[in-house]
Amino acid sequence: MNLDSKIPTGPVQDAWEKHKFDMKLVNPANKRKFKVLMVGTGLAGGSAAASLAELGYEVDAFCFQDSPRRAHSIAAQGGINAAKNYQNDGDSVWRLFYDTVKGGDFRSREANVYRLAQVSANIIDQCVAQGVPFAREYGGQLANRSFGGAQVSRTFYARGQTGQQLLLGCYAGLSRQIDAGNVTMHTRKEMLDVVVVDGLARGILTRDLVTGKIERWAGDAVVLATGGYANVFYLSTNAIGCNVTAAFRAYKRGAGFANPCYTQIHPTCIPVHGDQQSKLTLMSESLRNDGRVWVPKATDETRAPGDIPEDERDYYLERKYPSFGNLSPRDIASRSAKEACDEGRGVGPGKRGVYLDFRDAIARVGEDTIRQRYGNLFDMYERITDESPYKVPMRIYPAPHYTMGGLWVDYNLQSTIPGLHVIGEANFSDHGANRLGASALMQGLADGYFVLPYTIGHYFATHGPDKKPVDADHPDFARVEDDVRGRIKKLLGVNGSRSPASFHRELGRLMWDKCGMARNAEGLKEALQRIPELREEFWNDVRVLGSGESLNMMLEEAGRVADFLEFAEMMCLDALTREESCGGHFREEHQTEDGEALRNDDAFTHAAVWEHTGEGSAPKRHTEALDFPNVKLATRSYK
Numbered sequence: 331m332n333l334d335s336k337i338p339t340g341p342v343q344d345a346w347e348k349h350k351f352d353m354k355l356v357n358p359a360n361k362r363k364f365k366v367l368m369v370g371t372g373l374a375g376g377s378a379a380a381s382l383a384e385l386g387y388e389v390d391a392f393c394f395q396d397s398p399r400r401a402h403s404i405a406a407q408g409g410i411n412a413a414k415n416y417q418n419d420g421d422s423v424w425r426l427f428y429d430t431v432k433g434g435d436f437r438s439r440e441a442n443v444y445r446l447a448q449v450s451a452n453i454i455d456q457c458v459a460q461g462v463p464f465a466r467e468y469g470g471q472l473a474n475r476s477f478g479g480a481q482v483s484r485t486f487y488a489r490g491q492t493g494q495q496l497l498l499g500c501y502a503g504l505s506r507q508i509d510a511g512n513v514t515m516h517t518r519k520e521m522l523d524v525v526v527v528d529g530l531a532r533g534i535l536t537r538d539l540v541t542g543k544i545e546r547w548a549g550d551a552v553v554l555a556t557g558g559y560a561n562v563f564y565l566s567t568n569a570i571g572c573n574v575t576a577a578f579r580a581y582k583r584g585a586g587f588a589n590p591c592y593t594q595i596h597p598t599c600i601p602v603h604g605d606q607q608s609k610l611t612l613m614s615e616s617l618r619n620d621g622r623v624w625v626p627k628a629t630d631e632t633r634a635p636g637d638i639p640e641d642e643r644d645y646y647l648e649r650k651y652p653s654f655g656n657l658s659p660r661d662i663a664s665r666s667a668k669e670a671c672d673e674g675r676g677v678g679p680g681k682r683g684v685y686l687d688f689r690d691a692i693a694r695v696g697e698d699t700i701r702q703r704y705g706n707l708f709d710m711y712e713r714i715t716d717e718s719p720y721k722v723p724m725r726i727y728p729a730p731h732y733t734m735g736g737l738w739v740d741y742n743l744q745s746t747i748p749g750l751h752v753i754g755e756a757n758f759s760d761h762g763a764n765r766l767g768a769s770a771l772m773q774g775l776a777d778g779y780f781v782l783p784y785t786i787g788h789y790f791a792t793h794g795p796d797k798k799p800v801d802a803d804h805p806d807f808a809r810v811e812d813d814v815r816g817r818i819k820k821l822l823g824v825n826g827s828r829s830p831a832s833f834h835r836e837l838g839r840l841m842w843d844k845c846g847m848a849r850n851a852e853g854l855k856e857a858l859q860r861i862p863e864l865r866e867e868f869w870n871d872v873r874v875l876g877s878g879e880s881l882n883m884m885l886e887e888a889g890r891v892a893d894f895l896e897f898a899e900m901m902c903l904d905a906l907t908r909e910e911s912c913g914g915h916f917r918e919e920h921q922t923e924d925g926e927a928l929r930n931d932d933a934f935t936h937a938a939v940w941e942h943t944g945e946g947s948a949p950k951r952h953t954e955a956l957d958f959p960n961v962k963l964a965t966r967s968y969k
């Protein structure tokens with residue numbers, strides 16, 4: 331597997347400028363000759379589709395929802411980072427770069443992260459121009475707030491609905507291009523495979539989710555913007571439809587999958603409240619700007635939170651990490667919550683919760699100000715729990731939220747299959763082993779608005795002239811279609827006794843227990859034994875009702891669960907092989923005396939990239955070495 335990262339030579343500050351100049355261009359008149367198949371129209375895919383069409387390329391865009399506006403991106407609450415330094419509090423491109431590399435526990439590519447920090451400022455300008463209603467100060471300047479892992483305020487936000495507002499802006503741009511005839515939008519179509527012809531990605535296969543029709547689509551490049559795989563845990567903060575199918579099918583056609591074990595467990599979610607729950611709800615990290623996290627000092631505490639005096643409370647983040655306090659990064663805050671609950675000091679049913687308390691902030695700035703800042707989040711919390719956070723502290727607990735792993739891409743955002751580009755949460759690129767809050771929106775929009783539009787042109791300019799025309803009648807399309815149809819038939823034919831959801835729930839519980847917030851070799855080995863058994867049970871006993879020729883949500887679900895059942899094994903293998911703790915990957919065997927992650931830089935300063943070697947055979951692990959000439963490798967400390 332060729333893992334040439336194509337990082338430009340020279341100083342990191344100049345890399346992107348130099349690269350933009352070095353890349354070949356496509357003549358404006360020739361752009362319309364190239365067709366891009368954009369799979370996914372969340373913030374990453376939507377911004378890329380609009381930008382590419384604006385440049386003159388022909389774009390066919392696909393999503394499985396009934397509108398791009400329903401992509402999971404719409405759920406993003408807290409904000410988007412950018413190094414504008416409006417607060418004059420010491421921010422800079424270099425500081426955002428530094429914070430992101432450190433936040434990722436030195437497991438990301440410096441050059442990519444620097445570029446991300448550089449273009450972050452352009453994203454805000456672009457979105458403001460589209461009319462995104464970011465919060466503003468009294469004088470009209472865009473407002474900022476703080477997020478975890480940073481000591482400056484660089485997070486732009488639109489109350490607790492930043493993703494929604496960004497997506498509406500992006501959708502306006504996309505709609506303009508749909509109207510102009512440059513983007514053809516295909517909703518309710520699920521990509522089920524990639525077609526590779528003569529080593530280049532040349533098409534996809536989709537299933538129409540309303541009619542069941544299997545369709546072939548040919549193009550000059552394929553872009554996957556299909557989001558993350560946190561739903562491998564079944565319960566997560568992601569939308570229920572989020573899945574790994576597109577990325578996993580691409581992996582099976584030759585795309586390397588990087589760092590699947592890097593998953594983010596978000597510290598502030600509403601705790602699980604029952605066996606039949608199918609979804610968890612995030613309480614945005616922005617709340618930690620004003621909320622103080624604590625648990626009772628005593629293990630046998632039964633009093634209501636308001637009755638527990640100050641000196642009997644443990645504000646454990648403030649105690650353990652005085653410099654960053656409640657704004658410690660997510661991996662650290664999550665593990666600390668788990669630790670407090672493991673010690674028996676948790677609160678609420680089952681004692682799996684900690685308090686997020688606004689009492690002091692309300693006393694300091696008043697309820698109205700807190701309502702202005704977080705009103706919709708407080709309302710959401712109250713609707714779900716029937717408790718008002720204005721009166722009693724929220725109860726929160728960590729939950730699966732985001733996935734840093736994804737398809738491997740080079741500096742051009744191209745996977746190991748030439749012509750297959752991957753953007754947004756679906757790729758592995760910029761966050762290393764832990765993503766900082768408000769950096770996912772930044773990365774998705776950087777990829778879509780400002781990086782891919784350059785790099786895909788370079789691909790066309792270098793691969794275009796000598797490429798044979800390929801249409802959907804090519805025999806390779808027929809072969810892939812046979813595979814897709816065969817798989818659907820197989821799912822419908824098992825006719826067993828268990829629902830796909832029951833397998834998903836069982837897999838999720840196993841992954842949470844053995845490959846969740848903390849992992850160890852023994853547990854991972856158990857999972858690696860159980861997952862293939864569970865997969866076999868699935869293929870012998872799953873029951874999918876209905877047919878393939880119509881709307882069949884059970885069939886959709888079954889296909890996604892089948893992919894999770896294979897993917898989970900690779901995730902555990904990756905976690906087992908990475909004999910160190912870094913960021914969200916916490917191996918219990920590798921920790922410092924005070925319970926912090928202990929990296930092994932000598933052996934693991936690399937991205938692990940998995941290659942599919944055929945059905946039934948173990949994937950092969952490759953590595954891309956990571957260098958840190960600019961941000962010195964150091965033990966991450968937020969104390």
Ligand SMILES: Cc1cc2nc3c(=O)[nH]c(=O)nc-3n(C[C@H](O)[C@H](O)[C@H](O)COP(=O)(O)OP(=O)(O)OC[C@H]3O[C@@H](n4cnc5c(N)ncnc54)[C@H](O)[C@@H]3O)c2cc1C
Pocket residue numbers: 369370371372373374375392393394395398401402403404405406407408409410411492493519520521522555556557558567568569572573575576612731732753754755756767768769770771772774
């Ligand atoms: C509750 C919540 C709050 C968050 N808040 C923040 C925040 O405040 N700040 C921040 O930076 N990040 C936040 N994040 C993370 C961030 O929202 C996501 O990482 C980001 O929106 C992902 O965007 P995306 O475009 O890569 O993927 P998505 O928005 O998930 O879009 C995926 C697209 O791919 C399509 N798709 C997927 N599979 C297929 C297929 N097989 N065939 C066809 N189409 C397919 C879908 O239809 C969709 O259009 C939050 C995440 C959650 C869960």
